[in-house]
Amino acid sequence: MNVDPRFNQQTLPPLVVMTDLDGTLLDHHTYSYTPAIPVLARLKAADIPLILNTSKTAAELEIIRKELENSAPYVVENGSAVFIPADYFDGELENTAQKSGYYMHVLGALRSEILELIHKIRIDKKFLFTGFADMEVSEVIAHTGLSETDAILAATREFSEPLIWQDSARQLLNFEALIANHGLRLLKGGRFVHVIGACDKGKCLHWLRERFTNSCGAQPAFVALGDSQNDVAMLNAADTAVIVRSSQHEPPVLEKRSSIIITEEIGPQGWADALTQILDETLS
Structure with a gap:
């Protein structure tokens, strides 16, 4: 090589x-x-x-x-x-x-910190989204088209959480503002919105x-x-x-x-x- x-x-x-x-x-x-x-x-x-x-x-x-x-x-x-x-x-x-x-x-930020915050906000504000942490491997496969092996690797995140946003565009703006108050950012990718650090x-x-x-x-x-x-x-x-x-x-x-x-x-x-x-x- x-x-x-x-x-x-x-x-x-x-x-x-x-x-x-x-x-x-x-x-x-x-x-x-x-x-x-x-x-x-x-x-x-x-x-x-x-x-x-x-x-x-x-x-x-x-x-x-x-x-x-x-x-x-x-x-x-x-x-x-x-x-x-x-x-x-x-x-x-x-x-x-x-x-x-x-x-x-x-x-960036640790994923454990990200998950703790966004799950609390989801309960408090009743946002509708599904993250990788909520999914079984079969669901990751369905949303990404990856093989089972690759889907497992994709779920081994250390610094971010991909979300499927299931709420309104206005609610997404509200969510983005709330996580920004805690030093986190929202990025829109090809398939998901990603919550990451600064x-x-x-x-x-x-x-x-x-x-x-x-x-x-x-x-x-x-x-x-x-x-x-x-x-x-x-x-x-x-x-x-x-x-x-x-x-x-x-x-x-x-x-x-x-x-x-x-x-x-x-x-x-x-x-x-x-x-x-x-x-x-x-x-x-």
Whole structure:
């Protein structure tokens, strides 16, 4: 298996690519990434880190990263925590804990704290929603299309809780305001609304950009790819933002006004087309 290099003063990468998974690198319905395979090989050959930044759990990403032969840092549960292989950068990393061969930098809240709060609010205010903690594995499968094994991994959350909102839009705004008073945020993803701590995918990009800059002595250019509202902070924080078209919703609106690519194709085909264009321009 090819391994991403250790980054130091001599190894500033030509780019750093950060990507969402569901609906972006992975097809929304089938979770296939077949159209992206040639581009994944090209990134590896050019020693360009591919950082997965997703709503998925660390347990889910362990399987996906092995399949992709990916050993770069990665971000779990919508920016809640960053995991960095212990030997990836020179020196130790501040404000991190060591866990199973990784440095872990937590930006979010613990799931136990989230569940305690939202269950209390649900009873007090009579909100109608169903979270992963309320579901049997069969229900997770029904709502996600995942296999039984993958559904179990998806339920092993540490820093967030996905909800199926079954109440009105007005009640969702009320719920969002109430959890904000306790330092929590609501993010709308492709299938669920996610309750997380005071974090987002963009804060993780900023934090990792600083780690690369400190280790390599210069700041690399970040390309970010995503398809939905929970990717907006990451896309705004990137040097180049790629909005991958979705079959499920309109492209999200960004604050930034330059260096934005909106793909023609959806999902992994759009992902591959955009990165091919960027790599042709960067590596020529």
